[in-house]
Amino acid sequence: MLKKSELKRRDSYLNKLIAFRDTEPIKVITGIRRCGKSSLLKLMVNYLKDSGVDESQIIEMNFESFEFRRMTVEDFYFFVKGRVIANKKMYLFFDELQRLDGWEDAVNSFRVDFDCDIYITGSNAYLLSSEYSTYLSGRYVEIKMFPLSFQEFIDFYDFKMIEVNTLFGNMKKQIVDKNDVHYDLTEIFDAYMNFGGMPGISDVGLDIDKALIFLDGIYSTVVVRDILEREKRKGQKLITDPILLNKIILYLADNIGSNISVSTIGNILVNEGLLNDEGRKGTPSAHTVQSYVNALKESYFFYEIKRFDIKGKEYLRTLGKYYIVDVGLRNYLLGYRNRDLGHSLENIVFFELIRRGYDVAIGKVDNLEIDFIATKKDEKVYLQVTQSMVDENVKNRELHPLIKVNDNHEKIVLSLDVGTSNYEGIKIINIIDWLVSQ
Template sequence: MMTGEEAQKLESALLIERKDYVNRILSFRDQEPVKIITGIRRCGKSSVMRLVIRRILHDHVKPEQIIYMQFESMSFNGMSLQELYQYVKQRCRTGEKMYIFLDEPQLVEGWEKAVNSFRVDFDCDIYVTGSNAYLLSSEYATLLSGRYVEIKMYPLSFREFISFNHMAVSKRKNFLGRTETMMIDPSGAGIEAGQVLEAYMHYGGMPGVSAVGLSQEKSMMLLDGIYSTVVVRDILERNSRENGGRKADALLLRKIILFLADSIGSSVSLSSISRTLISERLVENKTKHGAPAVQTVSLYVEAIKKAYLFYEIKRFDLRGKEKLKTLGKYYIVDPGLRNYLLGYRLGDTGHMLENIVYFELLRRGFEVAVGKLGDREIDFVAEKQGKRIYVQVTQSMTDPKVWKRELEPLQMLKDNYDKYVLTLYKGIDDNAEGVHIVSLIDFLLEDKVI
């Protein structure tokens, strides 16, 4: 259980609020579902868990009612399933509601059985974090039988990036009478919003990167550590455990990751990845274990997705009204990680903006697909609670050719759902035959824009 001294230490800890996640998690407080917070390593899950504990303590809960276990600490290293159960049992107080927080418990084999027993045996409210999708394996899902809720966490949004770097948003009228967005830094100086967005695209949204002050050298060192940990612990080591100790090919894995990073926003098939790797002689048509190259690539890509490094988005046939199994797209969870892998590319802004919009739609609770309309494509078809929107993303709408290219697929749609083009440079028009032309920065900063 948490001591008064530990509670005071938590209270004084320098934790920057991430209210959207904390509020979402606490909306399920004292309800039966186990709250499971998932996301890539170092995206802030542990900090959000501590923020949740802080909020609960503020609500007249005693420190002795809190059990917090951080399984990457040596304090719990090598703990068995039985030891985990006994540790919690000995600290549960009769007649009082207990709040159990388990940070990365998948390091304990069979941890899910202990969690299920806590739920049955004690009067408790349970919160769990995990850094890969194996946490919600079919076995665990079956064991809890729908008695859990998943809260998906991502690196910092653009709004959070501004907050973490101690900037404020300011609006002003330009000489044409249109509203412009500016950022005010801690010294009071104004910065163009586009420059701050460029910094976000450059450094990304890992909280640790903002914590060191957006230093190029320090950010690359931090991102190297994050990438290495994800690859080694969540992909290579897990792959080895699940394949009887047979080691995965680290070079092949890196080549696949680089291929995906270089192809964000483009249609990709496992066959195209395989052909590229075969041409580079990194994989043969038949591997030494007898598996076809495409099957080998598929296993690696699945492991990459389960580590939350890349997310796959499927295509949706808007005429046939069905999801297509081929030629999906992949987006990387953080722009900074892509720049760590490939270097910063000034000429690739369009794809990076797509990447940022995709994850912002996920943060807002949308289910997202790529729209296929004959031989045309719509960047995103996003649905939430029966609402659908269509979204195109482009750097600028000032070129007539771009204007036509982005608008035509949306204007071909004959339904009444809202249609948007998100752009950095929108020109004068806010509406084109029913299509809303919206500032991409306004979209990132304000929920009500879409």
């Protein structure tokens, strides 16, 4: 376990937990393995201790520990009950709780029987599947956790961002490390694009070989423990082939940001001999592929984004897109080759919008597409993402869909071009500046 002094702060998440402290809802932290959920629990524990809560009032259990491996739900209940102090507020922290069958019965009993504040984590959406969320209906709040944002990446590697004067009298952002070595912001962004945002990589440093070993461990654990083993525990037989699962993962990783249908994936796998079509217009293969894709979404490995018809004001059922939770994992899977930089940038923007609290969809306007419609409360933003706007054809391609949207909401094009400009009310912003703007 990390010592208190070694824990890196994730204030955007910690502040959410603090805001719900001593409230009735169970605080449920979800996200892919190794994205920082356990450290967040420890940060909250440290916060409670610093605010005067006695250590005896805090119960911590990690269900990946061998100590609790064979624990039943009854054992769980009496283990906690035996440590509850009468007439004291108890703080209960349960890490990777989805590994315990029937956990929801015990957790619900804790709420009823004790004066307690409950925090749990899970690396699979099955933790909050329909049956469980119904069981705990209205009694939990979900805090979705992701790998590091670019701003967090800067902080985790002990960099600081400063502004310096250029020869032309303008202000320019630079990065300084703890040895006072200066870097251009684009250098650090390149590192982020290569290594991704899994927090544990900061422990091994920006070393490709060590990072690959670390990412391989995450990948293996997600595939084996959170998908294949979980299917066995559920008693289902839909997802049993690790080779097929890996093939689907590679296909989705290679096609992030592209319009994808499950039937298309099925047809490709049938042609490669990895799936039996059985002569029924691909129905069995599409059904099988959908099961595998759902499992990848439940393990928070891939996220799906739906299409929204702007003029028709309705979501469309066909041709969604998938984004991988971390570009470092994508590089691990596909290799550090000349990747499709535009789609990788899209991937980063998608998760940044989610972190900032937006609901995100693909926009369809007539036969054109807008990369993202981001909405929250009374705010709506249309965004296009591209590597560069220098080429006139690319510029027209990115601007034309935004011009066709006839409303007064903000319209932005994000690119790697230097500086900020404006075209008929559409802002053209450097993507790196946008990422560090909040």
